[in-house]
Amino acid sequence: MPVRAKICGLSTGPTLAAAVRHGASHVGFVFFARSPRNVAPDQAAALAVQVPDGVARVGVFVDPEEGFLASAIAAGQLGVVQLHGEETPERAAAIRARYGVEVWKAVPVKRRVDLAAASAYAGAVDRILYDAKTPAAADLPGGMGLRFDWRLLEGFAHPLPWALSGGLDAANAAEAVGISGARLLDVSSGVESAPGVKDVDKIAGFLQSIAQL
Numbered sequence: 001m002p003v004r005a006k007i008c009g010l011s012t013g014p015t016l017a018a019a020v021r022h023g024a025s026h027v028g029f030v031f032f033a034r035s036p037r038n039v040a041p042d043q044a045a046a047l048a049v050q051v052p053d054g055v056a057r058v059g060v061f062v063d064p065e066e067g068f069l070a071s072a073i074a075a076g077q078l079g080v081v082q083l084h085g086e087e088t089p090e091r092a093a094a095i096r097a098r099y100g101v102e103v104w105k106a107v108p109v110k111r112r113v114d115l116a117a118a119s120a121y122a123g124a125v126d127r128i129l130y131d132a133k134t135p136a137a138a139d140l141p142g143g144m145g146l147r148f149d150w151r152l153l154e155g156f157a158h159p160l161p162w163a164l165s166g167g168l169d170a171a172n173a174a175e176a177v178g179i180s181g182a183r184l185l186d187v188s189s190g191v192e193s194a195p196g197v198k199d200v201d202k203i204a205g206f207l208q209s210i211a212q213l
């Protein structure tokens with residue numbers, strides 16, 4: 001099975017089109033006001049109609065308020081809700097049941113012991129997203145282009161389907177797959193020319209770099 005990729009933080013038609021054209025399996029929209037990639041539900045609605053069947057629309061949220069979550073899921077025609085906050089397994093499971101979406105939970109990783117947090121979400125979510133832990137003082141819980149030591153995943157008994165994110169780019173994607181064994185990669189900063197500015201050539205380069213893996 002080929003390695004798949006989610007291109008996250010898309011906010012323009014041309015960059016979304018590049019992600020689709022070059023083979024992304026998932027496209028991501030960030031619904032978090034502090035992010036340079038933040039999109040409003042009406043922006044997401046305009047982008048969502050450009051996404052063909054077979055490419056999943058993912059919404060990224062951080063401890064979302066219920067009404068906002070409902071409107072973003074509807075507007076973005078989201079198939080997946082990716083949670084990056086302090087959401088408990090119970091909250092994640094409730095989102096999955098209420099909206100009939102796939103739910104992914106980000107688990108921030110710096111040390112091997114951090115991986116243990118994943119098991120609490122077995123039965124509650126569909127996928128764990130191992131992401132680099134951002135500094136406590138950082139404004140964002142993700143999307144900072146930081147990576148963790150992928151060797152921490154070597155030999156780990158994954159309790160759930162999973163994906164890898166954090167500091168990925170075209171130059172390191174093959175190494176990340178080789179070390180971690182990931183079959184789904186999630187990238188944002190690594191396909192940008194500046195925070196929040198996606199680059200069509202970098203999107204193409206990233207997807208080409210994993211095409212033969």
Ligand SMILES: O=C(O)c1ccccc1N[C@@H]1O[C@H](COP(=O)(O)O)[C@@H](O)[C@H]1O
Nearest residue numbers: 008035142143144145165166167188189
């Ligand atoms: O991208 C953001 O701005 C963001 C904001 C809040 C939570 C998560 C966010 N992004 C996610 O972070 C990871 C890693 O991104 P990067 O490749 O290291 O920039 C990825 O899952 C993004 O979807």
